[in-house]
Amino acid sequence: MIARQLKTYLVIAFATLLLSACSNRQDAINDLRTLVEDIRQNGNDYTAEQWADAEGIYETVCDDLEQYEYTQDEQAEISKLKGQYAAHLAKYKAQEGLGIVKDIFDRVQGAVEELKK
Numbered sequence: 001m002i003a004r005q006l007k008t009y010l011v012i013a014f015a016t017l018l019l020s021a022c023s024n025r026q027d028a029i030n031d032l033r034t035l036v037e038d039i040r041q042n043g044n045d046y047t048a049e050q051w052a053d054a055e056g057i058y059e060t061v062c063d064d065l066e067q068y069e070y071t072q073d074e075q076a077e078i079s080k081l082k083g084q085y086a087a088h089l090a091k092y093k094a095q096e097g098l099g100i101v102k103d104i105f106d107r108v109q110g111a112v113e114e115l116k117k
Helices: 002-045 048-065 072-116
Strands: none
Touching (some): 002 048
């Protein structure tokens, strides 16, 4: 009788542990999905500080993702989401770079106009 109760307890404990692990593994994917979706919807309006925060969150999520093993479908989804994040970040960095180049151009143009006077 005690052996049967112990076996039942162990099965329940193992199932709970397994479900908990799956939940945490899925939570990491959901966190990445949520970050990418927020950037997709609001990234054009992000400030430099918000982009820095997003990069920090992305690094944390990637660290969380590395703690688990995934199925091929989950790995494909993670890769897709990471690619989308990288594309949005690259777009921001390109726009930021263009802003810096424009600022330099405006300064040079102003200096040239001053020299003409």
